[in-house]
Amino acid sequence: MTFRLLQWVFVQNSGLLPEAASLLVPGRRALTPVIGALCATGVIWAVQRWSSAGPSVEYVEAVRFDDGRIPFASTLWRTISSAFSVATGAAIGREGSMIQFAAAVTSWIGARSPLKSVPLLRQVAYGTAAAVAAAYQAPVAGVFFVLEIVLGEWIWRELPQLALASVAGWLVSRLILSAGPLFVVHSAFSPSTNALWTLPLAILLGVCGPMYQKLLRSARFASRWPLALVWGGLAVGLLSLSRTTVWGNGELALMNILKGNQALSSVALVLGLRLIATTLCVGTGTVGGVFTPTLFVGAAIGLTSAQLLHSTAPLLLAVVGLSTLLAAVTHAPFMAASMAVELTGQYHLAPWLLLLNLLASLIARKISPHSLYAIATPTPMDTASIA
Template sequence: MPLFLHLKRSLNPWRRARWRLRLVLWGFAALSGLAVAGFAKGADLALAFFFALDRHWFWLPLIWTPFIGMVSVALTQKVFPGIQGSGIPQVIAATRLVAQGKPVQHLVSLRIAVGKVLVGLLALTGGFSAGREGPSVQVSASLVFLARRYLPRSRVLRPSDLILAGGAAGVAAAFNTPLAGVVFAIEELGRRLETRTSGVLLGVIIVSGLTSIALLGNYNYFGRITLHGLDYHIMGPVLVSGVVCGLLGGLFSRLLLWPQQGQAWGLWRWRQENPIVFAGICGVLIAVLGLLTHGLSFGSGYTLALPLVNGGVQSVPWYASPARFLATVISYYSGIPGGIFAPALAVGSTLGATLAPALGSHDLVPWVTLCMAGFLAAVTQAPITAALIVIEMVDGHRMALPLLAVTFLARAISAYFGPELYQQLALRFAEDRRDSGIRPTDSRKEA
């Protein structure tokens, strides 16, 4: 009799609805993990393709990079409006709009996910300084948001919860940093974590992350750092890295916000009227910069930062960090779909490798690690997320306190330059749908 009652209780409609909700969410979380893992593999192939071209024909980027930039922006403008840039501002705006009952298909949808991956990979074949980690946030949020169509009608989940969970899962799967994914959702995307949201968030992150691990392996994004001992001497690098990264990261954020806040400038008005030609000009600048720096400014910067973190390279040219800085800003101005997470980490790593010998240090690894976290924190003004991402990426738990110290210092200095980057960029998508590139015909189709 107890067994009968147990079976009867387990089959009541409410319990069936709960299990259906879980299974649907886990299924779409697995789909997002699959998409992020595929995006990562595709990004590796796209960059390898570009560098193969560059090795065989050093002059080819002068033609190829502008061409790819123009095609990418043309597809963004005419076929996949809403995929430009990182994707994180779109996800932030989507959580706000959907909470107001407004449509968000122009920011998170299957069309957006497909376009972000395809056009993002195309842009990487042009050697632009862009990453796939930020776009993974928009891709994952778009796919998890699709789950709302298949959830039981009695669901208690809000659409904004799905977008929030999907975006956090994108960070976790892209970097293999589950804790950073949770904190990113709190610190950057949603600014809150309610009881009913937390279970959904954790479940989606876990399933998405496990799917990515199954395909890519349980890896550290930048391997494991080797430290030769930490003592009070680390305070000097923390202070110097925090101040320098705060200043440069604040300048970087201000430059990225310039087109949005300086629309009175004729350059940005011309860019708005001629986006495809402007992308071609940016492609020429990227190609010239790459030729002048022997290719150091091409691509996401991962292959440049990896040996610095692992200690395999003991020096970089003085111009490596400025070149990465400029290439990332120009790539963002071009309007291609691409993130700034990996390029920002590359700027930080090369900055640390430049500061260390200049200040008499022969151990680059602590400086590289601190500057990666400091510069990312200064750019995003999300210090806890930046510290956790770097800790999990390099297995740097021994440096947890120095990394937290440098990120909070860098963030405090960067805040004097202006508002938070992603939150400010999200305004152009949240305030007016016309700013996302959607044309009237697109709006009618969505209705």
């Protein structure tokens, strides 16, 4: 809700960011992301100059290497910086900062709680599961997210606690926000009659996964430029003059794809523009996530492939693309399969998606052992979260 309120301050519209952008005159549409980037830069500069907040610690790193300790002050300032970027259209996900902030709050409360029977790192893991489930209304994916990515191992005894935390986060989200799949697909289709194209698509995206990661990290040199965040904002603003769906995390672009009425040229153009915008935002150090942008990229590649191959079930390939690219870049096939079905409502596809995800993930691991969540100590206040 804070993101929406800040968005209204800048653009007087609290709806989807691309729709808000479409109501602005071209000059204001181009400059708004720059203004947000300047505000985000001001927050970072002020903290580095006057605050004693230490370096930020990502929640995956905190759970695996630091007993769940996440400095709250530095996370808070990063979240504020992210809020300015996200509210003004940065092509990056708000969910990354939301989950990081939830994990930091869990760590702060847990460290001060008189109940010491549950280790702090486990408490942070539970908080992360709840945050993922709340952000995406995906309780099963929240459990697998923690097992495959945060803990990095299957600890079966943690399943009941993780399930309880994840369901709790999901229920709270349903009470506050609308219920139901975020990107529901209304078409009914079966993988049995279209399996011919889903297998090569999974193989293709297994190969593309490591390439996509390299692309996202290819502009990291831009973080050394003066006023680095501003360059990312300027890129988003200028690119949005062509398509307003460049603004934001790709939510509306993904919705449009999953409606199935997008022309090939339109999908390809938005895909190209968003790849450039997201890469520059990540490269310049914009604080946020690339989880939802990755969902869009996978769905766009799947739909493009379906149209090129004249498939009779283009939306099936879009859902497969969404799922398999996510599995390839995160090395978390169970999480990706459950996330795909919970986001789209296509629960009957879960067994087939899991098989395709295992294949895509295996191929990606053979090419590169590093996932999108490869652990590296971030520099203070200037590294994008990738949740």
